Amino acid sequence: xxxxxxxxxxxxxxxxxxxxxxxxxxxxxxxxxxxxxxxxxxxxxxxxxxxxxxxxxxxxxxxxxxxxxxxxxxxxxxxxxxxxxxxxxxxxxxxxxxxxxxxxxxxxxxxxxxxxxxxxxxxxxxxxxxxxxxxxxx
Amino acid sequence: xxxxxxxxxxxxxxxxxxxxxxxxxxxxxxxxxxxxxxxxxxxxxxxxxxxxxxxxxxxxxxxxxxxxxxxxxxxxxxxxxxxxxxxxxxxxxxxxxxxxxxxxxxxxxxxxxxxxxxxxxxxxxxxxxxxxxxxxxxxxxxxxxxxxxxxxxxxxxxxxxxxxxxxxxxxxxxxxxxxxxxxxxxxxxxxxxxxxxxxxxxxxxxxxxxxxxxxxxxxxxxxxxxxxxxxxxxxxxxxxxxxxxxxxxxxxxxxxxxxxxxxxxxxxxxxxxxxxxxxx
Ligand SMILES: [Fe+2]
Numbered sequence: 426x427x428x429x430x431x432x433x434x435x436x437x438x439x440x441x442x443x444x445x446x447x448x449x450x451x452x453x454x455x456x457x458x459x460x461x462x463x464x465x466x467x468x469x470x471x472x473x474x475x476x477x478x479x480x481x482x483x484x485x486x487x488x489x490x491x492x493x494x495x496x497x498x499x500x501x502x503x504x505x506x507x508x509x510x511x512x513x514x515x516x517x518x519x520x521x522x523x524x525x526x527x528x529x530x531x532x533x534x535x536x537x538x539x540x541x542x543x544x545x546x547x548x549x550x551x552x553x554x555x556x557x558x559x560x561x562x563x
Numbered sequence: 564x565x566x567x568x569x570x571x572x573x574x575x576x577x578x579x580x581x582x583x584x585x586x587x588x589x590x591x592x593x594x595x596x597x598x599x600x601x602x603x604x605x606x607x608x609x610x611x612x613x614x615x616x617x618x619x620x621x622x623x624x625x626x627x628x629x630x631x632x633x634x635x636x637x638x639x640x641x642x643x644x645x646x647x648x649x650x651x652x653x654x655x656x657x658x659x660x661x662x663x664x665x666x667x668x669x670x671x672x673x674x675x676x677x678x679x680x681x682x683x684x685x686x687x688x689x690x691x692x693x694x695x696x697x698x699x700x701x702x703x704x705x706x707x708x709x710x711x712x713x714x715x716x717x718x719x720x721x722x723x724x725x726x727x728x729x730x731x732x733x734x735x736x737x738x739x740x741x742x743x744x745x746x747x748x749x750x751x752x753x754x755x756x757x758x759x760x761x762x763x764x765x766x767x768x769x770x771x772x773x774x775x776x777x778x779x780x781x782x783x784x785x786x787x788x789x790x791x792x793x794x795x796x797x798x799x800x801x802x803x804x805x806x807x808x809x810x811x812x813x814x815x816x817x818x819x820x821x822x823x824x825x826x827x828x829x830x831x832x833x834x835x836x837x838x839x840x841x842x843x
Contacts, residue, residue, distance in 0.1 A: 434791040438718060442760065443794055445718035449628055460627045462648045498760070507759035507799070508623045508716055515649030521578070521832050525763040536764060543766040544828040 444506045452504020455492070458482035459509035468516050497527045565663075565737045565744045568610045569822070570814045571603060572778070572807050572838040573696060575619065575689040575751040578831035580651045583695055592830075599825025599837035600696050606822055606839060607697055612747035614660055615706040616667075616733065616813060618806040619689035619751040620715040622647070625681075631717050632679035634729060636671065637710040638664040642686045654691035657708035663740060664709050670736030676729055686710055689806075693751045696837075706747065713809060715752070715802045720790035726805045727786050730812020737813070750810025752803025754826075756833035759799055766834040768826075770796040774804055775826060779819040779840050782811045800833075811840075818843040 438445050449456075458479065461467040471478040479489050491499035495517065500510055507524075514524055526536040579596070582588065588597040624647050626632065640661055644654040671678050686708070694704055711733065714720055721729070737746055754771040757763055777784040785808050793802050823839040 430789065434789050437791040437795055441762070441791075441794055441799060443718050443791060443799065444716065449717050453628060456628055460623055463624060463646055465646060468648065501759055506623075506628075506716065511758070512623065512648035520649075521758055524758065525832055528760060528763045539764050540766075540829040540832060543768065543834065546768045547826065547828055548768075548772070 448504045448506070450504070452488075452506060454483045454485065455488040455500065455503060455505045456509040458484065459505070459513045462512040462516060471516060495527075497524055565614070565740045565742060565746045567734070567737060567746050567748060567814055567842065568612055569606070569839060569841040570748045570750070570810055570819070571693070571697065572750045572810060572836070572840075573599075573693045574753060574830070574833055574835040574837070575692045575803075576756075576831045576833045576835065577647075577649065577651055577688050577692070579692050580688055580695065583699070584652060595827045596825070596830045596835050597696075599823065599827070602823040603697055603837065603839045606841075607747075610745070610747075610841075612706055612745045614663060614709060614744045615694075615747045615749055616709045616711065616737070616810075617690055617693070617749040617751065618711050618713060618730070618809040618813070619686075619749075620803055620806060621712050622687050622689060623716070624687040625685040626712070626714075626716075628717060631714055632712070633714045633721050634676065635679040635681050635684070635712040636664060636668050637681050637684040637686075637708070637712075638668060639682055639684055642684055642690070642708055642710060644687065644691050645685050647687055651688060654688075654695065655703065657686065657690070657694075657704050657706075660707040660709055660744075663707075663742065663744065666740050667709060667733060667736040670739060671729075671732050674732040674735065676732050681712075684710060684712070689751050693749060711809070713805050715800075715805055718790070720802060720805065722786070722790055723788055723793060723805060723808050724786035726809040727782055727812040730809035730814075731816070733809075733813040734815040738815070748810050748813045750807035752806045753797065753801055754804060754834045754836050755797040755801040757798030757800060758832060762798070764832055765798045766828060767796055767798065767801070768828065768834060770801075771826065771834050771836065774807070775824060775836060775838065778807060778811050778838070779821050782808065814840065814842070
């Protein structure tokens, strides 16, 4: 791969942003706490004493603050990965549309309407089950 | 030699599991998605696979960031599901096929794919939901599982090109296996969606249809992008298309017939699809 393509991809990682080594290092403690929420007992321990539970995982002040404020974008900025953060969101009773609304500043209904509008970009024949035979081997 | 009878591809969004629990399959919101599966079930009733080789990604149930394998192959006698933390039911376990798993592992490493080997592996909704969709209400799964996990969580991700090559190496492994199992190859996840960040809710029907239109006959067309480019095109979770690409590779390079296809927007935050291919 050429140097240019590599630097394009590194640029994409920062722009989108993508969860690479930089974010994975920054977010380790927060993600470790979220990973622990696969166990019900840990979810209950968090709810019972959030401060103590966060302290046990050594969250950075930035991470602790983002969790306290239920600020999803700040959690991402602090290195949280959405696959793990979803388990924390579950404790708060938030689904992925709630998360989407929180991150985009829309209401949940506005966010759901935005999701549905993507269907307008689908050509009419795209949903139809085809029965095509591709006779050429790859 | 194992017989590869087909390739089954589907989205695996957790929300599908919720819809199944609530019995929402016929509601206006869910029906266009669930409508993709009766043709696949009918085909399965005839085709009767006895092993499923499943390419999927873990979502923080089995793997954490302490140890994140790029490619991991299960070699367990049994694969359990477990609580993922957000209220889905715990799904029934899969029986494994350790002898076939170890054959695949040996063949892959001989083929210079230096994969991680897992004698214990939890499987999450990315494996369970696709089988809930095709074997609804089954007492036990009628197939044995060989799971192959691809990292779609932490960059660097393997490239689409590498995933297709991995799949093709799995195909070679299956063709050199001494048993006569009927193998269903599966790829789960996608299609375009993004859960995180200011672009949350992003989808890309144009890219999805490019993938659907080329997967059967021209899978190499999907390998012209880096993983980062796929994330840009398909959304940060849309990179789960890597599982589909690998699974297509595992079907081999023979011509494929598209038996069934369904594409629907939206389910949850996702552009959803199901696809069934069989060797022509
Ligand atoms: Fe997923």
